[in-house]
Amino acid sequence: MASKLEVDVEVKCNADRYWEIIKDSNKIFPEVFPDQYKSIKVLEGDGKSVGSVRHITYGEGSPLVKESEERVDIVDEAGKKVSYSVIGGDLLKYYKYFKATLVITPKGDGSSVKWTCDYEKASEEIPDPNIIKEFAVKNFLEMDDYSHKTMQA
Numbered sequence: 001m002a003s004k005l006e007v008d009v010e011v012k013c014n015a016d017r018y019w020e021i022i023k024d025s026n027k028i029f030p031e032v033f034p035d036q037y038k039s040i041k042v043l044e045g046d047g048k049s050v051g052s053v054r055h056i057t058y059g060e061g062s063p064l065v066k067e068s069e070e071r072v073d074i075v076d077e078a079g080k081k082v083s084y085s086v087i088g089g090d091l092l093k094y095y096k097y098f099k100a101t102l103v104i105t106p107k108g109d110g111s112s113v114k115w116t117c118d119y120e121k122a123s124e125e126i127p128d129p130n131i132i133k134e135f136a137v138k139n140f141l142e143m144d145d146y147s148h149k150t151m152q153a
Contacts, residue, residue, distance in 0.1 A: 005133050006116045011144035015104045015111040019080040021143055022102065023048055029139075032146050035061035036139065043069070050075055053087070063131050065090040073099070080104040095129065096120040100136075113140045 011018060021028060026047040029037040038057040045052030052072045058065055068089030075082050083101040091098050100117045115136050119129060 002118060002120050003128065004116065004118050005129060006114065007133055007137055009113045009115070009137055009140045010107060010110060011113055011140060011147075012110045013144050013147040014109065015080055015106040017147055018111050018113065018143070019104050021147060022082065022104065026054060028146070033059075033061075033139065033142060035059045036135070037062075045072070048072070048075065056089075063135060064094075065132070074101070091132075092122075094122055094126045096122055098129070115140070 013021075026040045026042060030039050036059050038059045039055075040047075040057075041055045043053045043055055047054050050072055054070055054072075056068050056070065058067065066089075068091050069087050070084045071087050073083045073085055081101065081103045083099065086092060086095075086098040086100075096119075098117060098119045100115065103114045103116075105112045105114070115133070117129060117132065121128075
């Protein structure tokens with residue numbers, strides 16, 4: 001049975017800057033968050049556009065997943081929205097499918113980051129992916145800190 005998890009995170013960074021960081025995550029995440037991301041390799045496309053596939057090797061800070069392959073399904077520049085499907089790796093041991101969407105909207109001087117995942121458990125014993133949601137929230141807040149440090153540098 002299909003299920004959904006959502007979370008909204010408020011960040012201090014403006015939406016345009018935050019979106020640029022998200023678009024450059026293939027490069028930024030392993031450099032800035034090596035505990036969470038050992039490497040992100042683009043396997044197909046440019047890693048940013050629809051149809052691109054990337055292989056992520058997670059670091060010690062990743063609680064459940066050590067490797068995954070993701071395909072970019074939607075990129076909406078104007079709406080600051082990206083959606084991707086997990087097409088390989090550890091997560092598919094637990095979930096028949098896993099698709100995540102990220103939307104960044106301006107909110108005052110900062111932004112609201114909305115993360116939604118649609119998934120189906122491989123079996124009823126598998127828990128909801130709250131641990132993945134918490135990992136995403138941690139990343140969003142750390143990206144916000146990163147954006148402020150690089151603006152002041």
